[in-house]
Amino acid sequence: MKTIHYKCERIEIRGIVQGVGFRPFVHNLAHDCRLCGYVKNNPDGVVIEAEGAPEDIEVFISSLMSRAPVLSRIVELRRTVLDNEPGGRKYLTFEIRASDRTGKPQALISPDVCVCGDCLRELFDQHDRRYLYPFINCTNCGPRFSIIRRLPYDRGFTTMAGFIMCPDCEREYHDPADRRFHAQPDACPHCGPKLRLVDGDGRDIPGDPVLAAVELLRMGRIVAVKGLGGFHLAVDGAQDEAVQRLRSLKHREEKPLALMTGTIRSARKMIHLTVNGRAALESHERPIVLAPRFDGRAKSSPVAPSVAPGTYYLGIMLPYTPLHYLLFFHPQAGGDFAGGKPVFDALVMTSGNLSEDPICKDNDEALRRLSGIADAFLIHDREIAVRCDDSVVNAGGEEISFVRRSRGFAPVPVFLPEPVPPVLAFGGELKNTLCVTDGHRAFVSQHIGDLENIPTLGFFREAVDHFTGILELDPRVYACDLHPDYLSTRYCKQCLSERSDELYGVVGVQHHHAHITSVLAEHGHTGTVIGFSMDGTGYGLDETIWGGEVLISSPVSFVRFAHLDYVPMPGGTAAVREPWRMALSHLRAAYGDRWLSFDMPCLRHLSPHERELLDQACSAGLNSPRTSSLGRLFDAAASLLDIRHRSAFEGQAAMMLESAAAAGEHTPQTLPYTVRKSPPEIYDSYPLLWGSCTADIPGASIHVSDGCIIDYIPLIRGLMEEARRGKPVSGLAAAFHNTLAASFLEVAEYARESTGINTVALSGGCWQNLILFVRFRDVLKEHGFTVLTNRQVPVNDGGISLGQAYTAAACMRNRGI
16 A cells, blocks of 8 residues: 655735635635645634645645635745654644634735625525525625724624624534635624615615615605715716706715716716726726716716716716615516616716715714705615725726725735835825835725815824724834825824824925835835826925926935926915916916907906906915916816816816817827926935934935926917917817827936936826826837836825835835834
8 A cells, every 4th residue: 555645734825815715715625635734814814734645735735826716815825844743644634723813913904895796696586595685795795894893804803793693694604615604794684784764864764775765766866875885875877957966965066976887788888998997897896987988968878967067987887785786676676687677777876975075984974964965864784894985997098097096905905025114104185095014015095085174084093093903003104295284294293292102203205206106116116217297286395386297216215307387376276276277377477468468268257457466466476386287287278278267176177178188189289398408406315304313314316417397388379379270179189188298208208318217107196187198108118118107006196195105114224224
């Protein structure tokens, strides 16, 4: 008889391996491979001891990597050979052991994901015990991040702790062969969360909650629906009057509203989908996908005109909870899931909040804050531990990019090239996120929002406490924006004042440098790049408003190699909402005093006296700060072309200019511009703003002999001359985009010639403009540049916190910390 030589190995796995069916997968795989031993969760992830024939262990290891559950992500796998048990085998079976809860958590937290196909089949199966149960889930789907209170991910540490499983669910939960083995949110109608439909006073509305909600939606009423990470405000997307009423009550005048549709076929009635766009729409993360729309004015369109007025894109998502599917396919409401026949073509599903406030997550909070908007509330008794808004991705081009990274993606970390000290980065003012680092991992929070009011600041504090608490991190370095009046910067200073222990320091990171270093962090780039940091607003180191910056940038320092020429912002922050002010400023720069007599739509509301006052304010610098912002140039062009003179939301004028350019996208025309040589501004150190040390942090010095200023006075003049000749607005909008791309290429080539650097990084909110982004990226590649941009975090200010953390960590490494 052949003697079998057994081998025993300890296998430690880090990554997203908790709450995704990893232990039952390991258990079943071990049996298939004839192995004995155990698997268990621990704070680091999963630990396995596997004993068997060496060749069987090799097959086991290979299968772990190649056949892991779809929601898992193995980041690191370590193998250690253990001593054999003297005289025989160490194990006789393979078992799943209880979690080890000692030590600081290192396991990655799984994001919330959509309901899976198996659960959907059961949901609409009349013979299944979970038929039409709105909280059906299994190991492969359902809530994760939004219900976790602490690690490891066990039921007792989630908001499901109060729901005691019935005998049937208990059997499933403990059966390794069952799809619901150790599915922490596992429940059924007998033992799980319950659904209710209530009015604004919290009184129950009679009847089946889902059917009653469907009937209200059909009547054009507004229903607040509790989802995974918070509430939505829902209304029939085909009823224009209902959508307008929602806008009025929510105080969201014109900003596009997100739509949920039941099927891909329905989505194709509304938007043009690329292969990647469809993949994003159907992915288990279920983001809102922005894609070019069909003509919303067509009679056949299922979308009310007021859903997204004047925009080129629509934001569409598919249902991601069982409750969403019931709203669309409840058989007693006329839906047919198997036949793909939804009750509604589309429902508006916008965040459950008043404009600019954080999304509501608790029942009482929703009733208190949304009672003036919603006619009814579809609520349940499973608590949401962490509020988490829908993610938004842009699918208008060949690649998918984030506009908002939140549900479905947070808190999956960005993996850094080198281990870093624990840093807490507080982000910026708009589209805020925070970032905490731990070793090789940078955890970027879910979308928090604009820190312009007290409620959002409260959400920000919640997120800081939750992330540092659940990961058991004690950051010794803080990072913040240099703008002294940002609420995030103020809160950073407050956190510092409340600490009694030693902190290494607080690093203030310049806004546009943080944009570029967010790209470096994502790509594990530790060298120097030519960074095009283009956005609307950022605090400049010369105390002006930057926003059109070309930086020769390393993680710890930068040279301001080029920037758009300065113009005044008449009225200061008022110019952000009133693009006519920037049109005035650029006309004034281009034509001198002659602008005072121009008869143009953007100026007709101004009397001669008002024009004189604004001109004098610009000359004196009175409430007219200087700006180099590309975003403000977009605003000016939109107003000069009579596209938009006042914006109802941030970036509206630029979005409408892009929509106009899309109609004339194939025009090759460019307009004139000038690139002037200028001494570069060198910043090769960062100050420790507060803390035990106030010395500068040395950077990696970058020496550049020449820089330049991009002057668009010729562009403005050319735009006006072409408009007077009757050139179509679409052609001029396209020519404007072409000119920006051409001027940026000239600067990039000049920077390469000056520095020898061949890698270009693109970041900042202006790169959400796909016409400009695609055109510039493609022409850079044609001219031999390597192009890096954000892919794991948003290109807008939602990625700022990652850049801050990466720069602060690199600065501290330079100090030997």
